[in-house]
Amino acid sequence: xDELTVxxxxxxxxxxxxxxxxxxxxxxxxxxxxxxxIAIEDFSQFTYEQCFNYYNWTGAVKVPATMQCANKxxxxxxxxxxxxxx
Numbered sequence: 885x886d887e888l889t890v891x892x893x894x895x896x897x898x899x900x901x902x903x904x905x906x907x908x909x910x911x912x913x914x915x916x917x918x919x920x921x922i923a924i925e926d927f928s929q930f931t932y933e934q935c936f937n938y939y940n941w942t943g944a945v946k947v948p949a950t951m952q953c954a955n956k957x958x959x960x961x962x963x964x965x966x967x968x969x970x
Contacts, residue, residue: 893917896928900935900944911946 899910913931922930934948945952 894924896924898928898932898935900932901946902944 893914893916895912895914897910897912899908901908913928915927918927931948934950935944935946938945938949938952947955
């Protein structure tokens with residue numbers, strides 16, 4: 885056997901909220917395809933830090949900032965394309 889087969893997908897739970905009443909609900913993240921060679925611990929740490937990096941909110945958000953921005957950009961592009969079609 886010349887090469888080692890590595891599973892590129894993994895998952896983890898992350899609770900990046902500060903809760904004053906009740907309990908925190910962790911978010912389940914699934915990495916479906918990863919070719920970056922980043923360790924799972926580093927990936928989850930980066931995701932945790934991005935939960936505190938969203939520019940429209942001073943505290944933690946449930947969805948990391950990079951995903952929030954990508955969602956916002958996709959929505960704006962979709963609205964722009966729809967308005968250009970009509």
